[in-house]
Amino acid sequence: MSFNTIQSKSYIRAATLCSKSEQNLFKIKNKLLRWGLSNEETISVLERLKEEKFIDEKRYAESFVRDKFKFNKWGKTKIACQLRFEQIPEDLINSSISIINKKEYRCTLLKLIEDKNNSIKEPDKYKRQAKLFRFAQSKGFESEITYSVIKDVLK
Numbered sequence: 001m002s003f004n005t006i007q008s009k010s011y012i013r014a015a016t017l018c019s020k021s022e023q024n025l026f027k028i029k030n031k032l033l034r035w036g037l038s039n040e041e042t043i044s045v046l047e048r049l050k051e052e053k054f055i056d057e058k059r060y061a062e063s064f065v066r067d068k069f070k071f072n073k074w075g076k077t078k079i080a081c082q083l084r085f086e087q088i089p090e091d092l093i094n095s096s097i098s099i100i101n102k103k104e105y106r107c108t109l110l111k112l113i114e115d116k117n118n119s120i121k122e123p124d125k126y127k128r129q130a131k132l133f134r135f136a137q138s139k140g141f142e143s144e145i146t147y148s149v150i151k152d153v154l155k
Contacts, residue, residue, distance in 0.1 A: 003044070010035050011045050018054035022063045025055055026087040061088050061096035069100055073112055076100065078140020106149065109141050113153050129154060 003011060013035070014028050025046060032042040049055045061083055068074040068082070076097050083093045116135050122128045129150055136146040 004041075006035075006037060007041050007045055010037055010041075011048060014045060014049060015052075015054050018049060022060045023055060024057055024060045024086055024088065025050075028055060057088060058092055058096070061092045062099060065096045065099060069105075069108070073108055073139060075109070075136070075140030075142065076105075077142055081140070106145060109136060109145060109149050110153070112136065112139065113146075113149050117153055125154065 010032055014023075014032060017023060017031070018028065028049065029042055029046060032045055033039075037045065046055070064083060065079055068079050074082075080093050080097060083096070084090075088096075113132055113136060116132055117128070120128055120131055122131060132150050132153070133146055136150070137143070
């Protein structure tokens with residue numbers, strides 16, 4: 001596969017970007033189009049990047065899940081929503097999210113809820129519970145586990 005000058009420069013630029021941090025097809029495709037490549041040129045550059053393992057959707061999704069859970073304390077719902085936005089296939093989203101340890105997931109939510117509970121100055125039990133629930137939902141945690149953890153914290 002031979003590239004023209006613009007494709008070669010764009011390929012090198014994209015490969016450099018991919019070697020510095022995990023990237024996915026959606027992000028790189030948008031960048032290539034912004035750099036002035038046509039759809040056909042973009043597709044050929046993306047194929048070469050995939051062949052040479054600069055872009056790997058599975059690797060990206062797993063890395064994304066680990067990072068957002070560990071550093072941002074996001075729940076599975078928020079992580080999955082963001083991956084869908086980045087056009088990661090649903091099967092990869094599900095398999096990547098399954099790498100989160102259930103015990104660690106619950107402990108993370110428990111710590112977040114305890115910290116938030118200590119910062120809330122609401123004396124009414126039901127209003128406090130609602131605030132904690134909304135907080136956990138905004139972080140992307142599922143309703144069932146959120147209710148369970150809030151119940152344990154507010155005993």
